Amino acid sequence: MENFDKFSKEYEESLEVKFKKANGIFYTDLRLATLLLNELTFDHENMKIIDPYCGTGVFLAAAAEKGMKNLFGIDLDKKAINLAKKYTPTAKFTCMDSIACEFKDIMKRFKLKEKFDFVISNPPYVPLKSTSLNTKEYLFLRQVKNYGDNLYIAALLRAKEMVNDNGFIAFIIPKNFLHVNAYSFFRREILRDFSIISIIDLGMYFKNVRGEQIVLILKKQKNDNNKIKIKKLIDNEFKLLTEIKQDFYNDKIILFENDEDVNIYKKFNKAYTTLNDYVKGYVGRGHSKDKNSIGGKDIRKFGFKTPTAVTSGNQIFIQNIYSAEAGIIACFGGELKANDTITIFTDGDPTMCRYVLGLIHSRLINFYLLKYCFNISTVTMHIDARYLKSIPFIVDNENFNVVLEYVNKLENLTYMSDEWFKYYDLLNRMVYRIYNLSQKEINFIDLTIKKLQSKKWDKNGK
Numbered sequence: 066m067e068n069f070d071k072f073s074k075e076y077e078e079s080l081e082v083k084f085k086k087a088n089g090i091f092y093t094d095l096r097l098a099t100l101l102l103n104e105l106t107f108d109h110e111n112m113k114i115i116d117p118y119c120g121t122g123v124f125l126a127a128a129a130e131k132g133m134k135n136l137f138g139i140d141l142d143k144k145a146i147n148l149a150k151k152y153t154p155t156a157k158f159t160c161m162d163s164i165a166c167e168f169k170d171i172m173k174r175f176k177l178k179e180k181f182d183f184v185i186s187n188p189p190y191v192p193l194k195s196t197s198l199n200t201k202e203y204l205f206l207r208q209v210k211n212y213g214d215n216l217y218i219a220a221l222l223r224a225k226e227m228v229n230d231n232g233f234i235a236f237i238i239p240k241n242f243l244h245v246n247a248y249s250f251f252r253r254e255i256l257r258d259f260s261i262i263s264i265i266d267l268g269m270y271f272k273n274v275r276g277e278q279i280v281l282i283l284k285k286q287k288n289d290n291n292k293i294k295i296k297k298l299i300d301n302e303f304k305l306l307t308e309i310k311q312d313f314y315n316d317k318i319i320l321f322e323n324d325e326d327v328n329i330y331k332k333f334n335k336a337y338t339t340l341n342d343y344v345k346g347y348v349g350r351g352h353s354k355d356k357n358s359i360g361g362k363d364i365r366k367f368g369f370k371t372p373t374a375v376t377s378g379n380q381i382f383i384q385n386i387y388s389a390e391a392g393i394i395a396c397f398g399g400e401l402k403a404n405d406t407i408t409i410f411t412d413g414d415p416t417m418c419r420y421v422l423g424l425i426h427s428r429l430i431n432f433y434l435l436k437y438c439f440n441i442s443t444v445t446m447h448i449d450a451r452y453l454k455s456i457p458f459i460v461d462n463e464n465f466n467v468v469l470e471y472v473n474k475l476e477n478l479t480y481m482s483d484e485w486f487k488y489y490d491l492l493n494r495m496v497y498r499i500y501n502l503s504q505k506e507i508n509f510i511d512l513t514i515k516k517l518q519s520k521k522w523d524k525n526g527k
C-alpha cells in the first residue's frame with residue numbers, strides 16, 4: 066500500500082496528455098481517498114461499494130484497508146484496471162464504458178441484482194462539446210445536456226441510477242457546480258431528491274486541473290430538515306466550518322463559513338435593492354472593433370493607465386476579467402468606445418456613474434461578488450451583466466456627496482500614493498456605513514478580502 070501513490074502517479078505520468086485530457090484522467094492520492102472514506106459510515110463490512118470510474122482504484126484500495134469486502138471498480142482504461150487488480154485483489158474490476166452503458170448492463174457484468182450502498186468516485190471532468198457519448202438513450206443524453214454538458218455530470222447522473230435508497234454518493238467534482246448557472250437544473254434536483262450530507266471545499270487540489278474541487282456527499286433520501294455540513298480541507302483534515310439547513314438553498318449553494326457570513330448574505334438578499342433596480346441603461350460587453358477602442362488592459366482602478374481625455378457621457382468601463390487578487394477594476398468611460406474585454410455599464414449621467422464607481426470598488430461589493438457570486442473562487446471569472454446587476458445597491462441621500470468627493474480624489478490623486486490609499490480607505494469605511502453592517506460583519510469581510518486580495522490593495526500591507 067505504501068507504494069500505491071508512487072505507482073499510480075508513475076502510470077498517470079506515462080499517459081499521453083491528449084489521452085488524459087480526452088478521458089479526464091487525474092488520479093486521487095491515497096491520503097485524500099482515505100479522508101473521504103472517513104466521512105462515511107459503513108454499518109458492516111459487506112456493504113456494496115463501487116467506483117465506476119476507478120482508474121487505478123484508489124478508493125477501493127482505501128476501502129479494502131478499512132476492511133470492506135464488497136468492492137467493485139470499472140474504468141475504460143484497461144491498463145489502469147490491471148494495476149487496480151494488482152493493488153486491490155479482493156475487489157472485482159471490469160473494463161467498460163460505464164457512462165455510455167446502461168445501468169442494467171453494469172449489473173449484468175458483475176452478476177448483481179441489488180444496487181450499491183456507496184458510489185464513490187472522482188469522475189472524469191470533460192466538457193462534452195469535445196467528446197460524444199456513445200449511447201442511444203435519448204432522455205439520458207438530453208438530461209446531460211440540460212444539466213451542464215460535462216462528463217462528470219453524466220457520471221453523476223449514472224451514480225444516481227446505481228445507488229440504493231438510503232445509499233450514498235460521494236464524488237469529487239468541480240466547485241463551480243455549486244454556483245454556475247449551467248448546473249442549475251441539476252442542483253435543484255439534488256436539493257429536492259437528496260439529502261446533502263456534506264460539502265467539503267478542497268481548494269485547488271489537483272495540480273493540472275483548472276479550478277477548484279469539492280467533495281459532495283449525498284444520501285438518497287429526500288430532504289427532511291437536513292443540515293448540510295460545510296467543511297474545508299485544512300492541514301490534512303476536513304474541518305467543519307458551519308452547518309446550514311438544506312431548505313436555506315433553492316438553487317445556488319454558497320459555502321458559508323460562519324454566522325456572520327450567513328447574516329451578511331441574508332442582509333444582501335433581503336434588506337437592499339440591487340443595481341438592477343436602478344440601472345435603466347446598457348449593461349454588457351463593449352462591441353467596438355476600432356483598434357483604438359479601450360480594452361481591459363488600458364484601465365486601472367478609477368482611471369486609465371495612460372492619460373486619456375474623457376468628456377461627458379454616461380458609461381462606466383469595467384475590466385471584464387475578474388480576479389480575487391485585484392477585485393473590480395473600473396473607471397469612468399464617458400463617451401469613449403470599448404471593445405469586448407470591457408463590460409460597459411451605462412446609467413444616468415457622470416454623477417450617478419461616479420457614485421456607482423465608488424460603490425463597486427469597495428471591499429464590501431468585492432466581497433459580495435467573490436463570496437456570493439463566485440463562491441470564493443481563485444480562478445479568474447468574467448464579470449458579466451447578471452453578476453453586476455445583482456449587486457446590492459443603495460443610493461444614500463445623506464452620504465451621496467461624500468462618496469462623490471472620495472471618487473473625485475481617487476480619480477485625480479497619484480495612483481496608489483499614500484494619499485490615494487487614504488481616500489480608498491475612507492471610501493471603504495463609508496460604504497460599510499451606508500450598508501449599515503455590524504463591526505463583526507465588517508471584520509469578517511475585511512479578513513476574507515485580506516486573505517484573497519493581493520497585498521498591494523491593502524493599505525497596511527503596502
Ligand SMILES: C[S@@+](CC[C@H](N)C(=O)[O-])C[C@H]1O[C@@H](n2cnc3c(N)ncnc32)[C@H](O)[C@@H]1O
Pocket residue numbers: 088089090091092093094116117118119120121122123124139140141142145161162163164165186187188189190
Ligand atoms: C479523474 S480520473 C479518477 C480515477 C479514480 N477515480 C481516482 O480518483 O483516482 C477519471 C477516470 O475515469 C475514467 N473514465 C473516463 N471516461 C470513462 C467512461 N466513459 N467509462 C469509464 N471510465 C471512464 C478515466 O479512464 C479515469 O481513470
